[in-house]
Amino acid sequence: MKYSIGIDIGGTNTKLGTVSDSGKVLTRTTFNTTDYDSFDSYMVRLIEEISTLVKKSGEECKGIGIGAPNGNYYKGTIDMAANLPFGLEAPIVDRLRNAFGYKHIYLTNDANAAALGEKIYGGGKTYDHFITITLGTGLGAGVIVDGKLLYGADGNAGELGHVCAVEGGRICGCGNRGCLEAYASATGIKRTFFEMLAYYNGKTSLSGYSWETINPKIIEDAAKAGDEVSKATYDFTGRILGRALADFVHFSRPSVFFLFGGPVKSGELIFAPTRKSMEEHLMPVFRGKVKILPSELPEADAAILGSSALVWSGIANEA
Amino acid sequence: MKYSIGIDIGGTNTKLGTVSDSGKVLTRTTFNTTDYDSFDSYMVRLIEEISTLVKKSGEECKGIGIGAPNGNYYKGTIDMAANLPFGLEAPIVDRLRNAFGYKHIYLTNDANAAALGEKIYGGGKTYDHFITITLGTGLGAGVIVDGKLLYGADGNAGELGHVCAVEGGRICGCGNRGCLEAYASATGIKRTFFEMLAYYNGKTSLSGYSWETINPKIIEDAAKAGDEVSKATYDFTGRILGRALADFVHFSRPSVFFLFGGPVKSGELIFAPTRKSMEEHLMPVFRGKVKILPSELPEADAAILGSSALVWSGIANEA
Incomplete structure (x- = not known):
């Protein structure tokens, strides 16, 4: 069976697996990124794990896709990733090519990998123009x-995540102010909750929660039970x-947005106000034409699927 | 000499000409769009004018490009253009194909044609990622x-022109509020002037001007002479x-913006605050990397050049 390898490098965990060309995860494994304090020592482990998976999955490996924060597609290097001890420019594609010799080895950031996962295996198969938005710690x-x-x-x-949503607004991790991800993300929801709590003078069933103990799921459940602040x-x-x-529609006119991440599971609680606001802010010519849908990738495997999709996408682009 | 025909259809004038593949305008002519009250009668004249230009320019015509408000590239029709008496859907590409038989006949809106003109003949030749912005009546x-x-x-x-620049801001011609073109365009400059005049309580050397008599060039000259409101x-x-x-950079990461139109001729008066604000609003990773330049297309021929560029671009895409 033809397959590709998907690797998702996070600050805490590295997940990798082999994936058939139809999107079935054949094997998977995980190890702690934090166990390694240099790119060299990390690569020894990564290459070991890949070799093990390839032994299990057979001969027909078509390549490797990697999703990583600050992964640069053109250069094949991970550049100054804040949560990884990899230094200025870690040449991961070259290292893997030397180790395995595959022609098709690609790197991009995790959010781009998610979009390719949706295109190759998920709800985006039939669309040529779409945008995926992942609401996590950031956007x-x-x-x-x-x-x-x-x-x-x-x-x-x-x-x-870094377009300007509110001029002079909330401080963002990137150093700017008012970025979209400071509002529309799991963290943004938490920040908004405390603004609303202040505005409504603490009149919420969640007044006993602190910054440490609250999370978007608790706010979701309270909202569904009728809590006004939530x-x-x-x-x-x-x-x-x-x-x-709406602004993104004015730019690239996608057919659909796919939303992914914890807050998306709240369903209409987030979809209804998002859809209403998008329609209000669209030029009339675009109204009623652009869908907002949940991602069709299974959450547990999305990272591996997205990364492995880079291989099929790369092969298609070169054809 | 290989050439293409460029047609720019405006509410007032229709300009057309023949253009060599290196961007030299070989012939040109103009007629009043307003002389015709239907698409059929308009097409009789347009076909006549094209035939005359082709007779003058020789055998090697490679096709026709048309720039028009609401010109739809995929359908080849001009759809519900507010200032043209062409009805719901005017099939201009089909009509020209029947009349002339050329394989390469393309239609798009005037702003898209300007971008292709920049790509084929202007400052965009060496760039694969750029955005052109025309500041005119709209953006x-x-x-x-x-x-x-x-x-x-x-x-x-x-x-x-219709991304949201100011939430709940100025009324825009599209029916929405706060659109970018209500601020950043020749008309937007005029609107801003009167807001500033009100804010500064009329303390401007231009206090004698009315909405009818003011224009961006007058405000430009006053600004250069030191007028604070201007x-x-x-x-x-x-x-x-x-x-x-800055938001557009976050979206498509162009190498350069090319600005075109009357207000751009004010030079640093518009470029300096634009550059400063863009840099301030960019994520650090993008700062100092994206240029803002004036268009390199000659203003008088830009419309014809842009439209004619559609032909070379179309031929390249099909190669």
Whole structure:
């Protein structure tokens, strides 16, 4: 069976697996990224784990895809990733090519990998123009244009978490203020909750929760039980996100947005205000035409699927 | 000499000409769009004018490119253009194909044509990722990605004049509020001037001007002579435009923006605040990397050049 290897490198864990060309995960494994204090020592372990998986999965390995924070597609290097001890520029593609000799080895950031996963195995199969938005600690995005990932002049296109949502607004991890991800993300929802709690003078069933103990799922459950502060939190999140999605439609006119991540599981609590705000902010010519849907990738395997999709996408682009 | 025909259809004038593959305008002519009250009668005249130009320019005509408001690239029709008496859907590409038989006949909107003109004949020749912004009555834009125009799912991508610049802001011609073109355009500059005049309580050398008599060039000259209200007008325009450009960088990571139109001729008066605001609003990773330059197309021929470029671009895409 033809398959590819998907590797997702996170600050805490590295997940990898082999995936058939139809999107079935054949094998998988995980190890702690934090066990290694240099790129060299990390690579010894990674190469070992890949070799083990290949032995189990057979001869027909078509290549390796890697999703990593600050992964640069054009250069094949992981550049200054804040949570990885890899230094300025870690040449992961070259190292893997030397170790395994595969022609098709590709690297990109995790959000772009998610978009390719959706394109190759998920809800994006039939669309040439779509955008995936991952609501996690931050907001990650991948933009598909004419069936291909949009990389831009230096491989860093699609940084949609850092468009300006509120001029002079909340401090963002990137150093700027008012970025979309400071509002529309799991962290953003938490921040909004405390603003709303302040605004409504603590009138919420969640007044006993601290910054440490609250999370979007608790706020979701309270909203569904009728808590006003919690409902206002999700409404506000959707309003900000929907306006940003409208701007993205004006830019690349996707057919659909696929949303991924914890907060998306709240269903209409986030989808309804997002859809309403997007429609309100669209030029009339675009109204009623662009869908907002949940991702069709299974959450547990999404990272491995997305990374492995880089291989099929790369082979298709070169054909 | 190999050449193509470029047609620019405006509400007032129709300009057309023949253009060599190196961008030399060989012949040109103009007639009043307003002389015709139906698409059929308009097409009789247009076909006549094209035939005359082809007779003068010789045998090697490679095709026709048309730039028109609401021109739809995928369908080849001009759809519900507000200032043209062409009805719901005017099949201009089919009509020209029946009349002339050329294989390469393409239609797009005027702002997209300008971007292709920049790509084929202008400052964009050496760039695969750039965006052109035309500051006129409105704000038109064309987005080049991987060397090609970004059309999106229905041919209407690149409506950058209608991203939300100010939530709940100025009324826009599209029916929405706060659109970028209500601020960053020749009309937007005029609107800003009157806001600034109100804010500064009329303390400007231009206090004798009315809405009817003022224009961006008069405000430019006053700003250069030291008028505070006029300077504040251009500063504010640049601040709004620069923030929008930053958002566009986060989306498609162009190497350069090319600005076109009357207000661009004011030079640093508009470029300096735009550049400053763009840099301030960019994620650190993008700072100092994206240029903002004036278009290199000659203004008088830009419309014909842009439209004619559609032919060479279409031939390249099919190769």
